[in-house]
Each structure stands twice: as structure tokens, then as C-alpha cells.
Amino acid sequence: MKRSPDNQEVASYTEEEVLKCLKEMSKNKAPGPDEITSDVFLLGGEAITIYLTKVLQTKEVPPSWNETKIIILFKKGDPGHKELSPYQSSST
Known part of the structure; x- marks a missing residue:
């Protein structure tokens, strides 16, 4: 166990734990603001493990x-409608 700046014990992540979580990430989804897709994360298992443990x-x-980022997507009905019901939000 290592200690955090406030002297509490902190566990580390194992590369196996990180890779398991990365493999469970949704595929073919839009990336977040960093523009990094889940496929890219899978390639950096060891580096990501080190970084997450540091965090x-x-x-x-x-x-x-x-x-x-939140975007509003038109889903059905009249696009000129004044209410938001024909729209849905999506976040990345």
C-alpha cells in the first residue's frame, strides 16, 4: 500500500483490472472532449494503469x-416545434 498526500493508505490498480474495465467500454461510441476512442485506450494498458494509480x-x-459536450439531436416530429420533446440530448 502507498500513502496519499494526506497520509491515507491508497491501493494501486493492477494492469489486469484496468484492461478488464477497458475491454468492457462501449465500442463504436463517439469520443469525449479529448477525442480519444476506447480502441486507443486498449493499446495503452500499462501506461494507463500507471497514470490511473498516480491519480x-x-x-x-x-x-x-x-x-x-452536450448536443441536442432531432429524433422525431416537427423540427420547427417550439418544445424540446422532438429532441434528445447526447453527451460525450
Whole structure:
């Protein structure tokens, strides 16, 4: 066990745990604001494991992890309609 900056014990991720989670990610989905697809993450298992463990230990989350893009998609009905019911939101 390692210690965080506030002296609490912090577990590390194993590469197997990270790869298992990465393999469970949805495929063929739009990437987030970083424009990185799930396929790219699968290629960097060891590097991602090291990075996620560092984030866990330091409790320093990159600001970009809190960003999202929300777009409104037309789904049915009259696109000139004043209400939002013919639309749905999608976030990346």
C-alpha cells in the first residue's frame, strides 16, 4: 500500500483490472472532449494503469475529466416545434 498526500493508505490498480474495465467500454461510441476512442485506450494498458494509480494516490484529477459536450439531436416530429420533446440530448 502507498500513502496519499494526506497520509491515507491508497491501493494501486493492477494492469489486469484496468484492461478488464477497458475491454468492457462501449465500442463504436463517439469520443469525449479529448477525442480519444476506447480502441486507443486498449493499446495503452500499462501506461494507463500507471497514470490511473498516480491519480488515485495524489487525488489530483485532471480538470478535463470534468468536461463534457452536450448536443441536442432531432429524433422525431416537427423540427420547427417550439418544445424540446422532438429532441434528445447526447453527451460525450
